[in-house]
Amino acid sequence: MLRKTDIKDLNACLSLFEQSVKTLCAKDYTKDQICAWIKIDRQQWEEKFKYDEIFVYEKRGKIASFISVKQEQKLLDLLFTHPDFVRQGLAQNLLDFILKTYLHNEIYTFASLSAKDFFLKNGFELIRENKVIKEG
Numbered sequence: 001m002l003r004k005t006d007i008k009d010l011n012a013c014l015s016l017f018e019q020s021v022k023t024l025c026a027k028d029y030t031k032d033q034i035c036a037w038i039k040i041d042r043q044q045w046e047e048k049f050k051y052d053e054i055f056v057y058e059k060r061g062k063i064a065s066f067i068s069v070k071q072e073q074k075l076l077d078l079l080f081t082h083p084d085f086v087r088q089g090l091a092q093n094l095l096d097f098i099l100k101t102y103l104h105n106e107i108y109t110f111a112s113l114s115a116k117d118f119f120l121k122n123g124f125e126l127i128r129e130n131k132v133i134k135e136g
Helices: 007-024 031-038 042-051 090-101 116-121
Strands: 002-004 053-059 062-070 075-081
Touching (some): 007 031, 007 042, 007 062, 053 090, 062 090, 075 090
Antiparallel strands (some): 062 075
């Protein structure tokens, strides 16, 4: 079931985010990079839940995947799926929903190495590769 998120979903989404990055991105990033990536700034996430358009896909009573859009910036900000629910089309369903709902000529994302192929297969173009320096 696809639905708009609520602040009560924050903890479940944070947990999903952490598990997804630790498990699904391990082949593309070092342990130090993953540790820096999953360091949670709860206030920043609360702001996301307050101002961004966030949708979840529930399966078996759990949040299995979520997506967020910063509408004014035309930015697809987050798209994560729990490791137990990968390869079931959930991220694809969420992306399709966003692309149909927020009809922009252009929508951007900063895709991880792990997600790059998914976005390329969905018609996104690689503009440039970014290096993110976090925690020195």
